[in-house]
Amino acid sequence: MTETAEPVLIWIPLMKDLGMSWKEIKSTPNWELQGILGAFQEFQILHSMDGYTHQDVAEMAKNKPELRSQWYTYQERQKKYRVAAGLEPKEERKRSFSEI
Numbered sequence: 001m002t003e004t005a006e007p008v009l010i011w012i013p014l015m016k017d018l019g020m021s022w023k024e025i026k027s028t029p030n031w032e033l034q035g036i037l038g039a040f041q042e043f044q045i046l047h048s049m050d051g052y053t054h055q056d057v058a059e060m061a062k063n064k065p066e067l068r069s070q071w072y073t074y075q076e077r078q079k080k081y082r083v084a085a086g087l088e089p090k091e092e093r094k095r096s097f098s099e100i
Contacts, residue, residue: 010030010037013037014033017040042077045073045077046074046078049071052071057071
């Protein structure tokens with residue numbers, strides 16, 4: 001057995017979560033595999049808390065405080081992609097008097 005991180009961090013998630021075959025993995029360049037896996041992980045974060053409201057998270061966070069940071073990460077990613085898709089206006093950065 002090899003002691004590299006590739007089998008655990010790349011190949012197994014691609015096979016398990018995305019249903020890629022060993023033949024597909026071996027025929028795809030490593031940089032492309034990493035891109036696919038990165039996009040899948042971003043997708044998981046983007047949809048990790050779909051269906052929950054701020055009140056739901058506040059209630060659950062009483063027992064699991066780490067949910068609050070997961071919720072804010074989820075909210076940030078949702079906003080990022082809504083802005084990129086043109087569904088929300090881009091938030092303008094506030095400038096100070098010295099920048100004007």
